[in-house]
Amino acid sequence: MEDDTVKGFLLEKGTPGFTAEKMENKMALRAVHNALINLDECRMKEEDRLQNANSFRDTARVLRMTRVGGAWIAVGCGMGAYEHALAYAQQREQFGRPIGGFQLIQDLLVQMLGNVTASQCMVLRLSQMQDAGEMKAEHASLAKAFVTTKTRETVAHARELLGGNGVLIDYNVGRFFADAEAIHSYEGTRQVNSLIVGRAITSFGAFL
Numbered sequence: 113m114e115d116d117t118v119k120g121f122l123l124e125k126g127t128p129g130f131t132a133e134k135m136e137n138k139m140a141l142r143a144v145h146n147a148l149i150n151l152d153e154c155r156m157k158e159e160d161r162l163q164n165a166n167s168f169r170d171t172a173r174v175l176r177m178t179r180v181g182g183a184w185i186a187v188g189c190g191m192g193a194y195e196h197a198l199a200y201a202q203q204r205e206q207f208g209r210p211i212g213g214f215q216l217i218q219d220l221l222v223q224m225l226g227n228v229t230a231s232q233c234m235v236l237r238l239s240q241m242q243d244a245g246e247m248k249a250e251h252a253s254l255a256k257a258f259v260t261t262k263t264r265e266t267v268a269h270a271r272e273l274l275g276g277n278g279v280l281i282d283y284n285v286g287r288f289f290a291d292a293e294a295i296h297s298y299e300g301t302r303q304v305n306s307l308i309v310g311r312a313i314t315s316f317g318a319f320l
């Protein structure tokens with residue numbers, strides 16, 4: 113059936129024309145295997161078509177939900193970086209005392225805690241709105257864009273706080289630092305989520 117509308121399908125592995133190639137050399141979320149999926153003239157049965165997915169509007173409904181998940185993942189990433197940085201600041205000694213006792217280190221920790229706390233509150237509110245059936249696309253986009261931006265700042269502070277050890281995977285914050293980059297880009301980049309919010313608040317769409 114061809115009607116020029118977006119559709120969704122369940123595709124069996126092994127369908128002629130389907131290939132999935134593992135993407136190598138990721139610098140972030142290395143534990144997650146991502147595949148480059150190619151669909152070349154795949155033919156599918158009508159019973160494998162998702163009957164309620166009939167437009168990009170239906171696809172956008174899925175994205176709205178997955179953006180909430182992306183925002184929560186960013187919250188967890190920031191929390192992990194903060195907790196590891198705090199523990200490190202309490203045990204790492206320089207100039208005869210734990211670095212956590214230095215004013216500038218405390219400032220980094222406080223900025224991280226502020227980001228994490230604001231992000232937790234924002235995404236909790238988002239989930240409450242979702243549960244109440246009140247969440248719109250722009251709410252999910254605002255939270256996803258804001259929280260991942262704050263998380264990027266948080267993980268950068270954590271990495272900085274660990275000095276040279278911050279680039280070693282063994283100290284964990286390097287992993288959070290790298291993962292924040294992927295989280296920032298998937299489920300809609302900051303720019304694309306900003307465009308969704310921008311359209312909602314101005315009533316002018318800056319993209320198609």
Ligand SMILES: Cc1cc2nc3c(=O)[nH]c(=O)nc-3n(C[C@H](O)[C@H](O)[C@H](O)COP(=O)(O)OP(=O)(O)OC[C@H]3O[C@@H](n4cnc5c(N)ncnc54)[C@H](O)[C@@H]3O)c2cc1C
Nearest residue numbers: 140141146293294295297298299300301302303304307319
């Ligand atoms: C770890 C990981 C897992 C992923 N998993 C999946 C998955 O399971 N399924 C899936 O379908 N995709 C997946 N993706 C892909 C992801 O959704 C895309 O990478 C993301 O949406 C950005 O698209 P792009 O890479 O094509 O960037 P592009 O669209 O090429 O954008 C490049 C840059 O240009 C900016 N840009 C683009 N358009 C505009 C505009 N109009 N105005 C201003 N700036 C703009 C973007 O914000 C970005 O900064 C995954 C990505 C990663 C990193």
